[in-house]
Amino acid sequence: GAGVSQSPSNKVTEKGKDVELRCDPISGHTALYWYRQSLGQGLEFLIYFQGNSAPDKSGLPSDRFSAERTGGSVSTLTIQRTQQEDSAVYLCASSSRVTGGNEQFFGPGTRLTVL
Amino acid sequence: AQSVTQPDIHITVSEGASLELRCNYSYGATPYLFWYVQSPGQGLQLLLKYFSGDTLVQGIKGFEAEFKRSQSSFNLRKPSVHWSDAAEYFCAVAPSGYSTLTFGKGTMLLVSP
Numbered sequence: 001g002a003g004v005s006q007s008p009s010n011k012v013t014e015k016g017k018d019v020e021l022r023c024d025p026i027s028g029h030t031a032l033y034w035y036r037q038s039l040g041q042g043l044e045f046l047i048y049f050q051g052n053s054a055p056d057k058s059g060l061p062s063d064r065f066s067a068e069r070t071g072g073s074v075s076t077l078t079i080q081r082t083q084q085e086d087s088a089v090y091l092c093a094s095s096s097r098v099t100g101g102n103e104q105f106f107g108p109g110t111r112l113t114v115l
Numbered sequence: 116a117q118s119v120t121q122p123d124i125h126i127t128v129s130e131g132a133s134l135e136l137r138c139n140y141s142y143g144a145t146p147y148l149f150w151y152v153q154s155p156g157q158g159l160q161l162l163l164k165y166f167s168g169d170t171l172v173q174g175i176k177g178f179e180a181e182f183k184r185s186q187s188s189f190n191l192r193k194p195s196v197h198w199s200d201a202a203e204y205f206c207a208v209a210p211s212g213y214s215t216l217t218f219g220k221g222t223m224l225l226v227s228p
Contacts (some may be wrong), residue, residue, distance in 0.1 A: 004158075033215060033216075035216075035218075042218060042219070042220045042221060043205065043207075043216075043218035043221075044218075045215040045216065045217070048214075048215050056215070059215070091158060091159065093159075103161055103164060104161070104216065105161075106151075106158040106159040106160070107158050108156075108157060108158045109158055
């Protein structure tokens with residue numbers, strides 16, 4: 001079956017603009033995660049959705065970042081008023097309680113460049 | 116809070132030689148442990164995972180890792196490295212089976228002919 005997909009694969013934007021990044025998890029996976037990968041900070045957790053529970057937003061770096069997950073499937077990560085320090089690769093992952101063990105399957109990422 | 120340390124930023128290994136990548140974690144109990152590999156321009160692929168039981172776990176592509184509780188380590192090994200193994204390797208920890216991952220900074224593996 002299809003893996004986790006993300007779009008766009010690359011996004012270049014100007015400082016101050018808003019961007020939306022999309023993640024399509026593996027069908028049937030109830031958990032969805034967003035991570036950010038940057039040269040200085042490595043891989044950092046951003047936000048976690050599990051089923052219908054309230055998301056864990058503890059990793060979001062500022063209130064400019066938000067995410068939603070519609071219908072328990074597709075998720076959108078929104079960054080408002082982008083700053084140059086937001087430049088990074090944004091990775092999405094999903095996992096299933098059925099298979100257990102928190103094996104997270106990652107998408108290819110969206111490379112965001114803020115000019 | 117848990118943390119993961121990968122002390123080697125870069126490692127160069129000759130093709131056919133053995134490999135060991137180090138990973139140390141800090142966590143109060145026995146966490147869930149993972150090794151992921153990332154090839155250039157690619158997402159992360161799970162190599163292997165440890166939850167409980169046998170402390171030596173086998174993964175894909177001929178990799179294995181050993182959990183040593185006394186040393187808080189989960190080192191990744193491969194007996195004979197192939198050029199295609201050149202990539203960045205990440206160790207990760209989670210406090211339970213259904214939670215977010217905390218990653219180490221990664222180790223870049225270079226394979227020389």
